Amino acid sequence: MKTLERLSRRPWIWSWVAVFLVWFATIIVTGGASTLGLTQAALTFAAFSIIVGIGQMFVITLGPGNVDLSVPSTMTLAGTVSLKLMDVDNGMILPGLVVAVLIGVAVGLLNYGLIKALRIPPIIATLSMSFIVQSAAIWTNRGLRIKPPGFLAEFTTSGTLGVPNVAIIALLISLGAWFLLERTIYGRWISAIGQSMPAARMAGIPVDGTRFVTYVFCAVLAALAGYLLACFSGGAALNMGSEYLLMSIAVVVLGGTAVAGGDSNVPGIWGASLFMYLVVSMLNTYGLGAGIRLIMTGLIIISVIMLAGGRQPGAR
Amino acid sequence: MRLTVSADAVRLTIPALALTLLLAAVFWLQPRAMSYIGLNLLFNLAVPIALATIAQMLIMAVNDLDLSMGSFVSFVACVAATFLRDAPLVGTLILAGVVIVYSVLGIVIHLRNLPSIVVSLGMSFVWAGLAVLLLPAPGGQAPDWVRALMTMKPPIAPMAIVASIAIAILAHLIVMRSSLGVVIRGVGGNERSVERAGWSVLATRAGAYGLAGIFAVLAGIALVGLTTSADANIALRYTLLSIAGVILGGGEFIGGRVSPVGAVIGALTLTLAGSFLSFLRISPDWQIGAQGAILIVVLALRLLLNRIESGETGR
Numbered sequence: 001m002k003t004l005e006r007l008s009r010r011p012w013i014w015s016w017v018a019v020f021l022v023w024f025a026t027i028i029v030t031g032g033a034s035t036l037g038l039t040q041a042a043l044t045f046a047a048f049s050i051i052v053g054i055g056q057m058f059v060i061t062l063g064p065g066n067v068d069l070s071v072p073s074t075m076t077l078a079g080t081v082s083l084k085l086m087d088v089d090n091g092m093i094l095p096g097l098v099v100a101v102l103i104g105v106a107v108g109l110l111n112y113g114l115i116k117a118l119r120i121p122p123i124i125a126t127l128s129m130s131f132i133v134q135s136a137a138i139w140t141n142r143g144l145r146i147k148p149p150g151f152l153a154e155f156t157t158s159g160t161l162g163v164p165n166v167a168i169i170a171l172l173i174s175l176g177a178w179f180l181l182e183r184t185i186y187g188r189w190i191s192a193i194g195q196s197m198p199a200a201r202m203a204g205i206p207v208d209g210t211r212f213v214t215y216v217f218c219a220v221l222a223a224l225a226g227y228l229l230a231c232f233s234g235g236a237a238l239n240m241g242s243e244y245l246l247m248s249i250a251v252v253v254l255g256g257t258a259v260a261g262g263d264s265n266v267p268g269i270w271g272a273s274l275f276m277y278l279v280v281s282m283l284n285t286y287g288l289g290a291g292i293r294l295i296m297t298g299l300i301i302i303s304v305i306m307l308a309g310g311r312q313p314g315a316r
Numbered sequence: 317m318r319l320t321v322s323a324d325a326v327r328l329t330i331p332a333l334a335l336t337l338l339l340a341a342v343f344w345l346q347p348r349a350m351s352y353i354g355l356n357l358l359f360n361l362a363v364p365i366a367l368a369t370i371a372q373m374l375i376m377a378v379n380d381l382d383l384s385m386g387s388f389v390s391f392v393a394c395v396a397a398t399f400l401r402d403a404p405l406v407g408t409l410i411l412a413g414v415v416i417v418y419s420v421l422g423i424v425i426h427l428r429n430l431p432s433i434v435v436s437l438g439m440s441f442v443w444a445g446l447a448v449l450l451l452p453a454p455g456g457q458a459p460d461w462v463r464a465l466m467t468m469k470p471p472i473a474p475m476a477i478v479a480s481i482a483i484a485i486l487a488h489l490i491v492m493r494s495s496l497g498v499v500i501r502g503v504g505g506n507e508r509s510v511e512r513a514g515w516s517v518l519a520t521r522a523g524a525y526g527l528a529g530i531f532a533v534l535a536g537i538a539l540v541g542l543t544t545s546a547d548a549n550i551a552l553r554y555t556l557l558s559i560a561g562v563i564l565g566g567g568e569f570i571g572g573r574v575s576p577v578g579a580v581i582g583a584l585t586l587t588l589a590g591s592f593l594s595f596l597r598i599s600p601d602w603q604i605g606a607q608g609a610i611l612i613v614v615l616a617l618r619l620l621l622n623r624i625e626s627g628e629t630g631r
Contacts (some may be wrong), residue, residue, distance in 0.1 A: 114612060121568075124615070128615075253434045293445065294442070298444075301434065302442075
């Protein structure tokens with residue numbers, strides 16, 4: 001009983017409960033016919049939102065007003081440029097990955113540069129940056145659709161022992177993020193900054209350095225997700241990142257991370273990402289159209305926040 | 317400072333300066349733009365953006381943020397292109413209904429102390445879904461009176477300019493002069509002190525959201541008047557554009573510091589940024605980027621001005 005009670009106080013538990021409910025609701029309709037397929041597809045598609053969501057979570061943990069809106073354009077630019085560089089050549093996979101990461105580093109650097117130098121709110125800084133990055137992506141892409149190298153295309157679309165490879169990558173990144181957050185001084189620092197920046201500063205925490213690293217980390221993860229997504233979907237498209245703007249924020253919030261900052265958790269990102277995908281597939285299974293599906297998704301987000309919310313006074 | 321100017325006027329200087337400079341640059345590059353038709357073409361699409369920016373500004377005045385602005389304006393555009401034309405009464409009722417929904421959202425956000433970013437994020441899916449249900453494919457047609465209103469050719473100044481000025485004056489009267497407007501900004505500044513002064517914060521927030529809903533509805537109708545038809549994704553950019561417009565116009569995220577006139581100027585500046593680049597013969601690929609760059613430049617200018625200002629007062 002005690003474990004159950006402790007468990008119910010975990011902020012991420014609700015997203016996992018929701019995942020299993022939706023999963024069962026879908027399986028029951030299909031009569032268990034596509035259980036494995038559904039689970040694999042959910043893991044595959046959720047993997048991308050997990051990678052992006054973890055980066056966004058670190059940024060949101062920094063406190064009110066900290067959101068990285070440049071995530072979708074970073075994904076697009078990283079996907080476009082790295083595929084162009086690799087040019088279907090298996091030998092160029094590593095340079096492609098390095099370039100994608102470097103793009104992430106550059107965007108993160110510029111983002112924080114703007115926030116710091118111009119003292120503008122992060123939302124606007126990353127928004128202005130995203131306009132520029134998006135333009136750069138349009139400029140490099142030119143409507144061409146370059147295929148990913150054969151090995152990468154094979155790797156991202158297949159699995160090991162029944163588990164999709166992208167989900168394994170997402171798991172490794174999550175473990176790393178969990179370690180960073182819970183077991184290192186850096187993780188303590190970002191939580192402290194999120195709870196009160198002046199207090200963190202007084203306590204001698206290198207606030208600027210920590211925030212800087214966090215923005216770079218988020219952009220790098222977005223770039224990595226863009227790289228994988230472009231390979232997975234057989235080529236970079238200009239709008240490939242667009243759905244991840246709202247998605248990255250939604251999974252962070254649904255996962256139980258406080259919007260007001262200073263309180264975050266990794267398992268919730270998994271629960272919320274799986275949930276977001278499973279809701280869509282459940283509504284698809286029920287044969288509902290795109291319109292109803294969107295409305296339901298929205299209503300579910302609002303009901304989740306109404307059930308779980310209200311515990312953070314002073315939140316936006 | 318020797319000149320006695322109010323803080324509001326100072327706040328407006330940079331946006332006004334940015335717009336003037338940009339406009340001068342456009343005229344210099346393309347003198348033919350300096351005509352009735354030229355100006356109308358330059359600023360035509362600014363009218364709905366300005367209205368959406370005012371709506372966003374009202375939400376930001378109570379320290380909230382609306383991420384559903386774009387999909388809401390798209391939804392209204394779809395209603396305007398279908399119901400408002402074919403069954404004006406039903407159309408009007410729907411639009412009145414969604415304004416009430418906006419008000420209710422404000423109440424719910426306040427009562428449950430919810431993060432407005434998340435609630436509006438959820439609502440953005442709802443509005444998008446409703447829009448897709450209404451118009452699965454681009455289509456519909458603007459009501460004739462809306463079309464006539466938006467393509468009107470008033471004497472002296474083109475419609476886009478007249479409408480922008482009218483929006484700015486109206487919003488200024490509501491937000492800066494009416495008592496509701498003052499309380500709305502007060503809630504943004506210090507919620508507790510407004511409450512202690514005997515005002516209902518709940519009613520104020522509901523009012524701010526309701527007013528925002530009205531302006532956003534007008535934005536959707538104006539947009540359809542310009543484009544003549546609608547689709548479910550017609551205004552998705554407006555979410556980010558409206559936030560950028562408010563900030564560009566001297567508004568701030570917290571503290572109830574907003575400027576309606578500035579917001580309209582901000583919207584005009586963002587619209588003009590695209591034209592400026594095409595007159596420079598820079599490839600259209602960089603048009604979105606230019607809006608970002610202009611945003612950064614203006615904010616840098618504002619920082620500079622604030623530095624000078626604080627230096628002056630410190631003396």
